Amino acid sequence: xxxxxxLEKNTLAxxxxxxxxxxxxYDKKVKKDxxxxxxxxxxxxxxxxxxKKEDLKDNPxxxxxxxxxxxxxxxxxxFYNVPNLPQVYGKNKIVFMVRDPYWGFVYWELTKDLINxxxxxxxxxxxxxYDITNSGSPESESGFFDIKxxxxxxxxxxxxxxxxxxxQIDLGYFKDGKFxxxxxxxxxxxxRDDLSDQIDVEWMMSEDQFxxxxxxxxxxxxxxxxxxxxxxxxxxxxxxxxxxxxxGLIPNSFSxxxxxxxxSSTVTSxxxxxx
Numbered sequence: 001x002x003x004x005x006x007l008e009k010n011t012l013a014x015x016x017x018x019x020x021x022x023x024x025x026y027d028k029k030v031k032k033d034x035x036x037x038x039x040x041x042x043x044x045x046x047x048x049x050x051x052k053k054e055d056l057k058d059n060p061x062x063x064x065x066x067x068x069x070x071x072x073x074x075x076x077x078x079f080y081n082v083p084n085l086p087q088v089y090g091k092n093k094i095v096f097m098v099r100d101p102y103w104g105f106v107y108w109e110l111t112k113d114l115i116n117x118x119x120x121x122x123x124x125x126x127x128x129x130y131d132i133t134n135s136g137s138p139e140s141e142s143g144f145f146d147i148k149x150x151x152x153x154x155x156x157x158x159x160x161x162x163x164x165x166x167x168q169i170d171l172g173y174f175k176d177g178k179f180x181x182x183x184x185x186x187x188x189x190x191x192r193d194d195l196s197d198q199i200d201v202e203w204m205m206s207e208d209q210f211x212x213x214x215x216x217x218x219x220x221x222x223x224x225x226x227x228x229x230x231x232x233x234x235x236x237x238x239x240x241x242x243x244x245x246x247x248g249l250i251p252n253s254f255s256x257x258x259x260x261x262x263x264s265s266t267v268t269s270x271x272x273x274x275x
Contacts, residue, residue, distance in 0.1 A: 002043055007036045015039065094171050096185035101163030101193040107155035108171055108183060118182065120173065125149050127156060128170040128179060132187065138168050146179075163193040 007015065015035045019026055022042050026035060094108035106127065115121070127147040130138040138144070149156055160167065169185040205213070 002039065004036060004040060007039060092183050094169065094183040094185045096167070096169050096188050098188050098190050099157075101190050102160050104158045104160060104167065104188065104190065105155065106158065106169055106171075106185060109154065110171075110182060114182060118173070118180070120151070123151070123173050125151055125171065125173050125182075126179070127158065128172060128181075129158060129160075130168045130170070131162075131165055132168050133166045133189075136166075138170065138184075160190055163190050165190055 012032045088109055092111050092114050097105045128144055131143040135142045166189040168187045170181045171183050172179055172181040
C-alpha cells in the first residue's frame with residue numbers, strides 16, 4: 001500500500017500515471033499535494049473493501065455475509081426459473097371487459113375440436129354484440145350489431161354506440177343465413193359519460209355542518225359585519241345559479257339561522273324567485 005512519503009518522492013507526471021492506473025478522475029491542472037490526497041483516499045477505500053472481504057470469509061454465516069452473497073442469486077432464481085405461460089388452455093371461452101363508456105375488449109379461445117366440429121376452416125367469423133340493458137338476455141328481442149373478424153384473431157376491440165349500456169357478446173358464424181353461436185361472453189355494463197343526476201340523501205349537509213363550514217370560511221362574520229342586502233342577494237344568487245341540484249345541499253333554514261334579522265326575508269325571497 002502506498003503511503004504519503006513514497007508519493008511525495010514522485011514527480012507530478014509520475015503521480016498522474018499512478019492515478020491513471022487506478023482510474024481516478026482528476027483535473028488536468030491539479031496540484032501535486034491534491035493529487036497525493038486523492039491517491040491516498042483511493043488506497044483507504046481499497047483497504048476497507050479488502051477488510052470487509054476478509055471479515056466475510058472469517059464469518060460466512062453472519063447476516064452481513066448472507067446479505068452480501070445471496071440477493072443476486074435469489075433474484076436470478078425468481079425471474080429465470082418461472083415457467084412460460086401456455087399459449088392456449090384447451091377451453092372454449094370468450095371474455096368481455098369494458099375499457100371506457102364507448103370501448104370494450106374481448107379475447108377468446110376455440111379448441112381444435114370445436115373448429116373441426118363446425119368445419120370453420122376458411123369460414124368468416126363474426127362478433128355479435130347484444131344490447132341487453134332492458135331485456136336482460138340475448139334470447140329476448142335485444143338490439144345487436146355484428147363485427148366481421150378474421151379467422152386468426154383471438155382478441156378484438158369493440159366500439160359501442162351508446163354509453164351506460166349492458167352488453168353480452170357471441171362469437172360465431174353464419175350458416176344458411178342463420179347465425180350460429182360458438183361461445184358466449186360474460187355480461188358487462190359500460191359506465192356513464194356524464195355526471196350522475198342522482199343526489200344521495202346520505203351526503204346532504206345538515207344545518208350544523210353548514211354552520212361549521214361558514215364559520216371556518218369566515219362567511220358568517222362577513223354577513224354579520226356587512227349588513228348589505230345587495231351583498232347578501234349576490235351571494236345567495238351565486239349559490240343557486242346554474243345548478244338547481246345545489247339548493248338540495250343547502251339547509252332550508254339557511255336564511256333564518258345564518259343571516260338573521262330583516263335581511264333574511266330579502267334573501268329568502270331571492271331564493272324563491274330563482275327556484
